[in-house]
Amino acid sequence: MPEPTHKLKIALLGCGQIADAHLSQIARIDSVEVVAVCDVHEDLAYQAAARFNVPKTYTNLDRMISEVRPDVVHITTPAHTHADLSIKLLNAGCHVYVEKPFTLDATESASVLAAVEFSNRSICVGHDQLFDPMWLRCRDWIQRGLIGKVGHIESILGYPIAGNFGALVAANPNHSVRKLPGGLFQNTISHPLYRITDLMDEDQPKIIGGWHTQPEYDFPTEMQLSFQGRTQSASLTFSTHIPPQRITRVYGSKGSLEIDIDAQTIRLNKIAKLPGAFAKLEVSWQHLRNASWNFANNCWRFAKADIHYFAGMKGLFETFYGSIQNGTDPPIPPHQIHRVTQLMDRIFDHCREQDGTSRINNVSTTPNQEVSKCL
Amino acid sequence: MPVIATVTGATGFLGRRLVHSLLEENDLIVRCLLRESSDTDALYENVPVIARERIEIHRGELNDKKFVEEHFANSDVVYHLAAALGGSASTMFLNTVIPTRQLLETAARVNVGRFVLISSMGVYGTQTVKRWGTLDESTPVDPMPEKRDPYTFSKVRQETVAQELSESLGLPLVIVRPGVIYGPGRSAVTSRVGLPLGPMVIRMGGGQQLPYTFVENCAEGIKLAGLTPDMSGEIFNLVDDDLPTGKRILRLMKQQGQRIRTLWIPRGAIGPLSRIYEWYSNWSEGQLPPVLTRHKCEAMWKPLRYSNAKAKHKLNWKPKISTEDGLQQTIAG
Known part of the structure; x- marks a missing residue:
């Protein structure tokens, strides 16, 4: 039964750095309004409310729910709190948007998805790059058959450890991210992984590869994995040696696509049809056409003010809110959410097995005050 | 009994100069x-060997009550x-x-004699000050x-929190608002001079006074705010x-x-x-992010005069290093 269309009341839980991205993108959507923010630290809630004109702040979740009765709550707290908070909010009658990673493991994921069924509410996970304009175009071109059947996907994440967040994690052995079952990777590989699962048919392919610890660190910082399915393969690279970048290459039977989410470019390379030396001219011509198309496209988008770092987030929010208002299926199907979580469990188990180690660390259920997203 | 002066951020650009300045006082432990x-x-x-004995080092986290x-x-x-010097607003609030808030509560609980909070002159709103008018401690x-x-933003909130807790907990509080602190190891070309754009600096105006303080002068003033x-x-x-100009x-x-x-x-x-x-x-x-707004421009580059009369009068503070010498030392590195 579709719910009546009205301006959805949004609340946000956990006012750390990623909350800024959520609040700035929600502000761009006319069909909703942010009615409250909540954080255990009143100062964090205060700063978010002041900068984004949010009328109410809370330090107590129960009080926020009972007083503002939000339709949707965004959870932007540390990962180890996601499952309990999601279940609590679903049972309280709220639709829930959870930042990645969805939960600590597949057991928690199953519990949350069971609560979704039971409560008849919707849930969405922050797999926002699937709604980035370049990724949507990639999917469109694949569906139009421009590269034929997808056979291999290559997903790369550049993550300098000296960056803002990486440096915090590296400097503090008690940082909550270091205590996740998959350590730093649990907080970061969702994005490159779901870019693979979005195009890979096989739910749980064979995993080859592992993680690596640089000598100057006491936790794994590099990851190189290969996924082998029956008809498709994929590779995932997480590297702290290269500048920040989010690149995916999709190889098909007729050609390939390269999607650079940071540069907002997409390149279509078709298999050359001309013979011998002429093929070299044909491929170079394709590169020139790609460059011209991307330049013109980005100029046009810049003129329309359509270039935003978190464009995918806005797209996902709009689709999720629309599904709530129209009573349609949520944008990320629950089985896809669970699939990524299961795959992450298998990846971390596999890496530990290769490494001969037990869990990176015990999961802390105590909020760490040095983590901005604490609740 | 020697005076015990406890310092957070003691190894920072300003902190170590404050420690050195405090060690000039006899019968004082830092x-x-x-x-x-x-x-x-x-x-x-x-630091002379004899004075090193008056430095106590304790290692831990400030969020460890x-x-x-x-x-x-x-x-x-x-x-x-x-304090945090960079990052998003939430990071600044989290680290500053x-x-x-926790330190003030603890200080009140263990009856610290005085809490000196190092804020920033950036907290002032310049809307109420006319062009070429004087900005002093009475400016809102x-x-x-x-x-x-x-x-x-985090500094304004930090002051508000400190003043509220000082009042409610009865903790003696002094707030020091230094201007832009410069000296060897930190460039004199700051956002008050202009904005960096790749290898260039976009000089904003250039004839207006800049509220600068040489790091050793600043440390001396902070010391006096705690001991007077x-x-x-x-x-x-x-x-x-x-005071210098950007030009x-x-x-x-x-x-x-x-x-x-x-x-x-x-x-x-x-x-x-x-x-x-x-x-x-x-x-x-x-x-394009709102890095250049009317509000920010007014606060950063409005031509004003800056008064240090109150610190000179009440703390008997005098900047020992002239601006000319300070700039020469800073540029020489």
Whole structure:
């Protein structure tokens, strides 16, 4: 039964750095309004409310729910709190948007998805790059058959450890991210992984590869994995040696696509049809056409003010809110959410097995005050 | 009994100079609360061996209440310098405001004699001051700090929290608002001079006074704010005499052989340009971030005069290093 269309009341839980991205993108959507923010630290809630004109702040979740009765709550707290908070909010009658990673493991994921069924509410996970304009175009071109059947996907994440967040994690052995079952990777590989699962048919392919610890660190910082399915393969690279970048290459039977989410470019390379030396001219011509198309496209988008770092987030929010208002299926199907979580469990188990180690660390259920997203 | 002065952020650019300044006082012990990872080499640099014995080093985290309580105990004065210098607003609040709240509560619980909070002159709102008017301690704090940069926003909130807790917990509080602190190891070309754009600096105006204070002068003023009797509840601005202009700093750098490329925006153009930029940022829903707004431009580059009369009069503070010498030392590195 579709719910009546009205301006959805949004609340946000956990006012750390990623909350800024959520609040700035929600502000761009006319069909909703942010009615409250909540954080255990009143100062964090205060700063978010002041900068984004949010009328109410809370330090107590129960009080926020009972007083503002939000339709949707965004959870932007540390990962180890996601499952309990999601279940609590679903049972309280709220639709829930959870930042990645969805939960600590597949057991928690199953519990949350069971609560979704039971409560008849919707849930969405922050797999926002699937709604980035370049990724949507990639999917469109694949569906139009421009590269034929997808056979291999290559997903790369550049993550300098000296960056803002990486440096915090590296400097503090008690940082909550270091205590996740998959350590730093649990907080970061969702994005490159779901870019693979979005195009890979096989739910749980064979995993080859592992993680690596640089000598100057006491936790794994590099990851190189290969996924082998029956008809498709994929590779995932997480590297702290290269500048920040989010690149995916999709190889098909007729050609390939390269999607650079940071540069907002997409390149279509078709298999050359001309013979011998002429093929070299044909491929170079394709590169020139790609460059011209991307330049013109980005100029046009810049003129329309359509270039935003978190464009995918806005797209996902709009689709999720629309599904709530129209009573349609949520944008990320629950089985896809669970699939990524299961795959992450298998990846971390596999890496530990290769490494001969037990869990990176015990999961802390105590909020760490040095983590901005604490609740 | 010796005076115990406890310092947070003691190995920082300003902190180590404060420690050195405090060690000039006889019968005073400096207790430094440092992180495990903090390097103490610079702290001990140029400190006579005999004076080193009066430095206590305690390592721990400022969000560890037990650690702080143990070392705030018996402190006659706490100088709170530790603060985040960069990052998003939430990061700044997390690393500046929240620890300050906890430190103040602990300080009140263990009866610290005086809490000296190092804030910033950036907290002032310049809307009420006329062009070329004088900004002093009576100037109101910016009523819309959320429209400024994250550092300033967090400093305004930090002061508010400190003043509220000081009142409710009965903790003697002194707030020091230094201007832009410069010295060897930190460039004199700051956002007050202009904005970096790749290898260039966009010089904003250039003839207006800059609220600068040489790091050793500033440390001396902070020391006095903690040790001068009967100062509870006071606020002090710290800026040097003979304040420089952006033009003067860049000229000096060029004279000393430093190559620095600049693009000049005349003062009269800053207002209109900031209006256009702000309009575009809003219209484009942040395609270009609102780094240049009317509010920020007023606060940063409005031509004002800055008074240090109160610190001179009440603390008997005098900037020992002239601006000319300070700039020469800074540019020489």
